[in-house]
């Protein structure tokens with residue numbers, strides 16, 4: 230995961246709310262009017278509690294009927310193309326740059342509510358609660374939520390993964406690779422449970438399979454040529470590729486894959502030699 234900067238500060242919630250609050254029909258109009266202060270206040274408080282003090286965040290619980298109405302601020306007035314708030318939506322999307330901050334693979338083309346709007350609709354248009362991600366990561370995460378810091382994923386606006394934790398085990402069978410198993414390799418970290426949750430909630434193991442496969446297939450010829458020169462040449466190249474990718478993201482799938490190849494170099498050499506036979 231990559232840390233990203235949010236260009237839309239949550240202190241602008243009043244302006245965003247006013248832009249989106251154009252309902253003229255009942256019961257929407259009255260429900261939004263009645264809950265305006267809750268939406269503004271709890272949005273402004275977001276940074277005080279998220280992500281480290283989630284359990285202390287005094288969030289109002291709404292009845293199902295009201296949740297459905299308040300959510301419309303987002304689904305009718307914020308996210309649709311040409312809606313009043315779409316300008317903010319697009320600005321938040323652009324926070325991601327060229328790739329999804331969670332998987333680092335696809336383009337971020339949608340916004341994920343870090344705290345789900347299905348439970349806390351008062352945060353449905355809160356800028357810091359809206360993370361630009363790819364549709365795959367958004368779909369995988371669904372609406373899972375806990376108020377325990379260790380049971381929620383990392384928050385890309387506020388957190389950095391400073392220590393190396395993601396590792397990859399490659400399952401070889403002589404001339405085939407069956408799968409890539411991503412896991413938390415830093416078991417002494419006090420964040421080990423959180424790393425596992427992050428991997429699990431976004432089902433990154435599934436997402437990374439295809440990317441690893443393409444990387445291996447497209448690198449095989451080059452790796453085989455290096456192996457034909459000497460095993461040391463191949464090892465040096467794999468180490469260098471791991472280091473180059475660690476500079477981009479030391480917990481990215483590519484850095485983890487190359488660290489895995491380095492650890493399993495004997496199996497990888499057998500695979501390269503048998504692949505074309």
Ligand SMILES: [Zn+2]
Pocket residue numbers: 329330331332333334335362363364365366367
């Ligand atoms: Zn993604």
